Amino acid sequence: MIRKSQEARGRSVNLSFQVSDRNDNIRDSLQSEVLLVCTSGVSSSAILYSNLHKQYPLITFSKSLSIDELNKILRIPNTAKLIITTSPLNTKNIDLPVVQVKAMMDSEDHVKVENQLRYYFPQLFINREKTLDNLISIIQRNAQIKNISNLRKDLDNYLYPTKDTVKRDKNKHNLMDLLNRSSIKIIDNLMNGTDLNPIIKELSEELEKKNIVTSGYCDDILSLIDKYGPYMLLSSDTFLAHAAPSKHTRKMEIEIGILKRPIKISVNNIEEKIKCVIVLVPGFHHEHDKALTQLINIITNRRLYDQILSETDTDKMYKLIKNSVQ
Template sequence: MLNRKTQELLNYLSDSPGYVTLEELMQHFNISRRTVFNRLKEINSYLLDNGFEEITNTPRLGYHLKSLPNSHGLKEHQKFDKLTKKERISKELWELVDGKIISINKLALEYNCTRNTIISDFKVIQSENPTLKLTNTNKGKFLISNEKEIRKIVLKYIQLKDPIIMAELQKLKYDKDYKIVVRLLAKKLNVILTEKTINHIANYMKFMTYRVTNGKVVKSVDRRLASLGLKDFLPISKDTLDKIFPNIEFLDGEAELLGEIIASSQALNIDVSDDSLDTQFENLSREIIFRFIQVTTSPINMNPILLKMLKNHLYSTYFRTKLDFPFYSSEIERIRTKYSEIIKYTKVACRPLEKFLGKKLPDSEIALISLYLGAINYSDSFLEKPSEKLKNALASDVLIVCSSGIGTSAILHNELAASYPTIHFSPPLEIRELYKIRDLHGALNAKLILTTTPINSNDFSLPVRQINAILSKKDKGIVSDALNTYVTRLYQMSETTTGIADIMDVISSYADIKDYSALKDALTSMISPESNNKVDNSKQLRIVDLMSQNDIIFSKESTIQRVIEEGTSVLERKGVVTKDYLSEINRLISQYGNYMHLSNGVFLAHAEPQDGVLKTGLSLVISKKGIPLSDGSVVKLVFVLAPGTSEEHSKALSEIVSIARSKEKVQAIVDIGDRNEIYQYLYFNI
């Protein structure tokens, strides 16, 4: 890429209609004759590299640029100057997957940036897509990844709703309605897909058609679907593609990839031929929910519908893991940020699933499962039977349409219901359910539709507002304005509650709130004293608040039962628990196994507050040599927790989980060897 001063000289020549003399260049740029010659030499080399003619030097006339880069290249691409870095990188990626040879110099000229900027772009592309393979030719970079990897990369950016990639796909014009194709295919496969998933696969099929009709066909077949209990996926997908491409042979690879994409997608229901797998996932769902209940000490209704939904979700997780289809979503980062505490507990709850899969779950999968577990803590309204769901929707003030799956839908519903408690929000609806309500019951009670997916507002007599499932500040503003406009009476009844929530959001952005509930009650009292119910919000206690140095002991016992007995004895002597508490812990372990083993050698022994807890307390038993468990794992730290009825122990619980997630922290505590120093370590480092 030319430096700035040389680029300015090129621009001057390009903008000049006729010849420019040497003296004019020297005077205009205030440079010497030699400097002009050097810059002209650089420019000619640059022009030749990028396919333009050199500058001509005509005696007694001067220098002239016959093929003007500004009209032929620079001005044609001025629109790219305003692209963000992310948009520019997506544009470059699309050119690669579209089979173009990319010259770094030409791209720098096209985007009016430096050569180093483009080189940096390619580093980002390869770091974000490690399976992508590029080669260098004398004309530039060229993509040599196999066709299946190219498809998976494009599918990733479809799932991320990348605006540049989506805009390029919209340019591909085909007569076929791929949404209908996907729905019919899913029906034949006995799979119920979310609307969002249908859109993703439809866009993928549009790209697939573009590639296949241009001779780019996926040919490799490894028959993995049948081995995973999906024996009908390949033949049914092949039959669908044979009808789309009647004159193209050897579509087995395409059919298998399409089947893998459907199996790995977010589905509301999926049938497999392996009954044993179905039983395993039902048992895993129960164990995950049970572990989540135990580690959070908060009750969850073991609803059979919830179990079925989580089981169906685990199928998607299983197929994505086995087929190597990572889950991508533009909402994942917001989920991680907004529900970090729930995700932390979900990681612990999902250890049985990781053991079953034989590998650690990616953070994106943990985040998805956390939506099911976290959302259920607040409301079971979305678990209603279809008939009850429609009845509830008919009586609602606001209809919620969410095609992002059950977990995300529940999170959205619960956040709206908590922010506006006097407004009746419908259970999250699929688009087809919304149309069914309209068709069967023309007159709706609702005043507004909030949707996470585009719908045709002309099809409804109600105003429609589109938002994200994980609400951003912008989304909250859209919701607030819409409620204020269309549901005024009800909205005004919620103004105080909503105002407090908004204030809390602002404070949370700039400060670390140590006691969220107490601050919220204080604001409520200040803003609306008459609505303040005096609730005793106990201080959230840390590990070091719940125990002293004397509650830390070193054990030489070799069984987990004896070590727990030592830890419980400490609490019993302090008057924290009764003798019944140890018996209940042992009963739970006997009934459910070693579910209290969190991770990395950390064991959290506890029962319910009503099982012999007199007050909140904690003890820590350390085993340097380790205590073997029946599953082969080894425990080195045993926390015995006496939980409080007001959840004042939740901060300490969070700290214990953070220890369990770090092998380094566990080993550091074991290695210290002195209870006073261990207490100081817990105080300053956890």
């Protein structure tokens, strides 16, 4: 069993890769109170981070971690109190509480997460006004305050930020930086039956032709599916295929395949009908996170997304996507 010491508790966009990047991610995560994990450390845990660190700004969440990185972290003294994961973990080998959720958290997932956070961080769930009163009282005992109203407003914005007050990372790329007209395909999958793998291979081959990836990237994706099952749904009808950036990835891009015939797959013993398969080639420094968030916003706008899926012209699909992110 992995245990911790008592101390440990207390358009296309070019990429550049440094060997230390993943080690830096592990090093930075050693100081995190909550570890966010997915199979490859690329997408679903990044989605969790995007949502949770805004909702709970005083809790230190790790950036996206792969299962392999998690195993390394748990063998080093660290400050983690909780693990939130989108992938099944062998909890018998982990001496930390684990909460498994979907990347696109539903109401049940939110309740599970908040219950755990309330237990391990009770001080953060005190009444909002009472929290501000207590903080101002502490400051007044140690400093002179010229404008209590402004101080209260600044503290409120810091503790409970809105989407408008969260700073945008200039290094993140828009969805349209990773998507062009040729990136959308309508796939006649009559011969593929219910198999997801040939669809992923077909889309990966398109990326190979554009010199975005080598053939090894598709192999990486299929290995993850073989090991963890269909590991990433963006919605009940949309599958995101991806792996961690590696020597097989040269540029960031998204390739979209709209299926003429839905494919049935089983995810956690629930049958899903996949109408769209997306292959994401991620960035080494999570430059793709903003694009992924924009893509999710489109998919969760069911009126818009259903319109995209029902189109028979890829140019019109592209325009609908482009107009939605402008």
